[in-house]
Amino acid sequence: MIIWINGAFGAGKTTCSYELTKRLPNSFVYDPENIGYFIRKNIPKELHEADFQNHEQWRLFNYKMLKYLADSYDGIIIAPMTLVNRQYYDEIIGRLIKEDIEVKHYILYAEKKTIEKRLNKRLERGNTWAKSQIDRCIYAFNHDITEQKIITDDKTVDSIVEEIAEKSGVALLNDKRSRFKKLLDRSVTLIKHIR
Numbered sequence: 001m002i003i004w005i006n007g008a009f010g011a012g013k014t015t016c017s018y019e020l021t022k023r024l025p026n027s028f029v030y031d032p033e034n035i036g037y038f039i040r041k042n043i044p045k046e047l048h049e050a051d052f053q054n055h056e057q058w059r060l061f062n063y064k065m066l067k068y069l070a071d072s073y074d075g076i077i078i079a080p081m082t083l084v085n086r087q088y089y090d091e092i093i094g095r096l097i098k099e100d101i102e103v104k105h106y107i108l109y110a111e112k113k114t115i116e117k118r119l120n121k122r123l124e125r126g127n128t129w130a131k132s133q134i135d136r137c138i139y140a141f142n143h144d145i146t147e148q149k150i151i152t153d154d155k156t157v158d159s160i161v162e163e164i165a166e167k168s169g170v171a172l173l174n175d176k177r178s179r180f181k182k183l184l185d186r187s188v189t190l191i192k193h194i195r
Helices: 013-023 033-042 056-072 086-098 112-121 134-143 157-168 179-192
Strands: 002-007 027-029 076-080 103-109 149-151
Touching (some): 002 056, 002 134, 013 027, 013 076, 013 157, 056 076, 103 157, 149 157
8 A cells, every 4th residue: 555645845744654654564655755856966957847746757767666666565655745736646646546556645734824834843934945835735735636635734743644544544553652752753854854
């Protein structure tokens, strides 16, 4: 099974993904974003697209890698990635589903004010690239890619993770970490994924 966690930049995709792996035995986080950074580092700047998802190679590689993992790995693959272009969604997620791979796709959805607040906590002050994408993401999740929204404005990370698990039909291990340990783990995840 693949659990694809979609949402605007700052919606909590990465945090929820790594929290899921702590409570789901035999699970793995596959980050499609890494392929974008690989492409950027390995082609001339003149060939860079404004958004690395516009590179056909990014979409094809992620589709092929997820297909390989789904066919070869006897566990749950968790993919945190913002995907707002319906064509790109169809090229990756839609294609996997057509090939009988079980994909659970969830949108972590929040109002603009909530997302801005979360991005500010990530030290994204002023008009950053992530903030400039909020309206585009909200529009796409209201019009183009609308399936399985999880409204997160007033939810904790734990309740979002539990909702994803319940909707996916998987059982979570009890979380025995202290409040401090959870906060530390989430802070480390956040720091590791600031780009």
